[in-house]
Ligand code: XBP
């Protein structure tokens with residue numbers, strides 16, 4: 001019996017990664033670093049989840065020692081810029097997300113999110129796209145550095161399930177990426193995937209369904225049909 005839906009944030013609730021990329025690049029420019037991540041650079045770097053981890057990978061690729069670099073401060077500045085971009089109204093929910101959350105609430109399903117991004121970014125997105133604070137959208141918010149091992153590790157989903165007080169067979173995850181799917185599956189969750197602009201080329205082995213957009217699910221009845229034994 002399904003009792004909760006657990007949503008990834010970036011790429012799943014909304015196409016956020018171009019705004020993340022802009023925020024990273026604006027931050028690099030303001031810090032006088034002379035770095036610029038093109039779309040192609042970002043597509044490659046995105047396989048490393050987490051902004052701090054992505055900056056560290058970039059430093060590694062440049063042959064620079066991340067230990068002597070203010071990665072956390074740079075990332076905090078990026079988070080500030082990203083929040084301001086979102087507050088500027090440059091983001092909307094992916095098709096089907098708003099209706100799915102409304103219906104889930106109506107039928108008594110509990111809602112959580114499990115994301116690599118940090119809590120302030122979840123807050124900014126919820127205020128901009130749902131018009132309310134994150135805690136009024138999601139009962140449980142599992143985000144960012146609350147776990148040390150980020151997706152594709154299952155830790156963030158374990159955390160969300162523990163906060164919900166549910167087992168993995170009692171929830172379904174929603175994701176946009178192969179890393180997210182791996183995290184959900186490793187936590188024992190069924191997972192519906194709808195790839196986004198940066199993940200269209202990825203493979204999704206073990207997904208409950210791979211959809212062009214979440215409206216294709218057919219709501220909670222469509223989800224129940226997918227979960228029903230053949
Ligand atoms: C999202 C991420 C995040 C964002 C940036 O992965 O990898 O790192 O790109 O967020 P997922 P921060 O959707 O699988 O959770 O800079 O706040 O880390």
Ligand code: MG
Pocket residue numbers: 008009010011012175176177180
């Ligand atoms: Mg994602």
